[in-house]
Amino acid sequence: MRVKGGLRVSSGTGFKVYSKNAKLYFGKKNYIRKNCSIIVGESGMLKIGDRFFMNNCSSINCLSNIEIGEDCLFGEGVKLYDHNYDYRSKELVPLNKRGHVKGNIIIGNNCWLGSNTIILMNVQVGNNVIIGANNIIYKDIPDDTVVLAKQYPVLRSILR
Amino acid sequence: MRVKGGLRVSSGTGFKVYSKNAKLYFGKKNYIRKNCSIIVGESGMLKIGDRFFMNNCSSINCLSNIEIGEDCLFGEGVKLYDHNYDYRSKELVPLNKRGHVKGNIIIGNNCWLGSNTIILMNVQVGNNVIIGANNIIYKDIPDDTVVLAKQYPVLRSILR
Amino acid sequence: MRVKGGLRVSSGTGFKVYSKNAKLYFGKKNYIRKNCSIIVGESGMLKIGDRFFMNNCSSINCLSNIEIGEDCLFGEGVKLYDHNYDYRSKELVPLNKRGHVKGNIIIGNNCWLGSNTIILMNVQVGNNVIIGANNIIYKDIPDDTVVLAKQYPVLRSILR
Numbered sequence: 218m219r220v221k222g223g224l225r226v227s228s229g230t231g232f233k234v235y236s237k238n239a240k241l242y243f244g245k246k247n248y249i250r251k252n253c254s255i256i257v258g259e260s261g262m263l264k265i266g267d268r269f270f271m272n273n274c275s276s277i278n279c280l281s282n283i284e285i286g287e288d289c290l291f292g293e294g295v296k297l298y299d300h301n302y303d304y305r306s307k308e309l310v311p312l313n314k315r316g317h318v319k320g321n322i323i324i325g326n327n328c329w330l331g332s333n334t335i336i337l338m339n340v341q342v343g344n345n346v347i348i349g350a351n352n353i354i355y356k357d358i359p360d361d362t363v364v365l366a367k368q369y370p371v372l373r374s375i376l377r
Numbered sequence: 378m379r380v381k382g383g384l385r386v387s388s389g390t391g392f393k394v395y396s397k398n399a400k401l402y403f404g405k406k407n408y409i410r411k412n413c414s415i416i417v418g419e420s421g422m423l424k425i426g427d428r429f430f431m432n433n434c435s436s437i438n439c440l441s442n443i444e445i446g447e448d449c450l451f452g453e454g455v456k457l458y459d460h461n462y463d464y465r466s467k468e469l470v471p472l473n474k475r476g477h478v479k480g481n482i483i484i485g486n487n488c489w490l491g492s493n494t495i496i497l498m499n500v501q502v503g504n505n506v507i508i509g510a511n512n513i514i515y516k517d518i519p520d521d522t523v524v525l526a527k528q529y530p531v532l533r534s535i536l537r
Numbered sequence: 538m539r540v541k542g543g544l545r546v547s548s549g550t551g552f553k554v555y556s557k558n559a560k561l562y563f564g565k566k567n568y569i570r571k572n573c574s575i576i577v578g579e580s581g582m583l584k585i586g587d588r589f590f591m592n593n594c595s596s597i598n599c600l601s602n603i604e605i606g607e608d609c610l611f612g613e614g615v616k617l618y619d620h621n622y623d624y625r626s627k628e629l630v631p632l633n634k635r636g637h638v639k640g641n642i643i644i645g646n647n648c649w650l651g652s653n654t655i656i657l658m659n660v661q662v663g664n665n666v667i668i669g670a671n672n673i674i675y676k677d678i679p680d681d682t683v684v685l686a687k688q689y690p691v692l693r694s695i696l697r
Contacts, residue, residue: 251414274434354690388549
């Protein structure tokens with residue numbers, strides 16, 4: 218784990234680096250709020266740029282490779298997974314015995330991931346991207362993009 | 378910070394009141410569970426009525442003005458934000474340098490916000506409103522309303 | 538509370554068993570990560586099978602009856618509720634005075650509930666079910682099923 222300088226972490230947040238081969242780099246002036254979780258597995262590599270802000274209850278789960286650029290902002294409950302249980306395999310063994318499929322996640326500069334954004338493996342997010350709250354992302358997002366839920370919830374009157 | 382009486386708070390929950398000018402009022406018999414976060418910024422004002430219940434991992438983020446009536450119930454992971462990064466401005470500076478746009482959130486009496494409800498700035502929620510889980514709300518909701526997601530997820534068979 | 542053996546629990550996680558009549562059974566080799574919450578009310582019964590894994594910030598809220606089979610995996614922020622505020626009743630008393638309606642939740646073997654999955658009362662989930670992240674489930678799911686959100690968010694370009 219290498220920290221350029223100015224890493225600030227609030228209570229309830231934990232880091233887990235599983236082996237000597239795992240690599241975790243923090244840029245300058247990073248701030249991680251409460252109850253977050255950062256995991257870097259066996260041979261994982263997680264690089265985070267300068268001025269990164271991660272709000273409460275967010276997590277980064279890196280078994281392979283995750284890179285986050287400069288000036289990125291995570292809302293509350295944001296979750297990144299660069300791996301998946303191998304649920305597509307047709308083996309008849311339980312998921313927890315199948316191991317993981319792994320990929321990467323690359324996030325550009327100046328991105329804002331709204332609360333409860335989930336990003337799955339093999340996603341590349343460009344620069345200047347804003348992702349609205351509660352979205353799950355499994356496709357690439359080009360530079361200069363806003364991402365929003367397609368449907369707004371419906372309102373029904375309560376009859377009394 | 379003024380508490381009328383009977384504020385009960387579980388472990389992992391924190392309050393942050395940023396200045397002397399910030400105001401935080403709690404009614405009677407409020408109960409806030411674990412790992413919640415309540416923030417009142419510089420000149421923010423947050424008023425919460427009697428018998429408020431806030432379940433685990435919820436947050437109220439008040440930089441301007443939030444009011445919550447009597448007998449309101451928050452599920453787990455509910456989040457209120459009365460401000461936004463100024464992402465619509467066309468300035469070419471990073472979001473974290475642009476400051477916030479601020480508004481208010483007003484919630485009536487006897488409202489139940491389901492788990493993972495997110496309410497954004499300039500939303501007024503009437504009395505007796507029920508919001509189903511996982512919805513993000515950015516428009517007003519009239520009295521006596523149930524709010525539900527429009528789409529139900531799809532089921533696909535796993536072929537073996 | 539009865540534990541077959543090998544229950545591992547991380548920091549910030551809490552159990553609440555409301556009475557002597559409430560029953561909580563854990564199978565072998567269960568692992569519950571950080572900041573989770575397990576509640577078993579008055580006369581509730583919660584049974585969890587072997588090799589259960591529950592990731593950070595998840596919760597099980599059992600006032601009546603919840604059963605989870607063998608080899609089940611919960612992502613982060615998964616929430617189970619076997620009860621509901623009685624919001625359909627037309628009484629003119631606040632929700633918090635109406636008490637709960639209760640049901641059950643039955644989950645089979647080898648199920649994976651993605652992050653932020655919410656399961657409501659009276660839902661039966663079969664064996665070998667995979668639920669994608671951010672979905673709320675209030676209908677039964679048959680064996681060997683993948684459950685996914687119907688709509689993908691929309692992308693809009695930011696004009697500069």
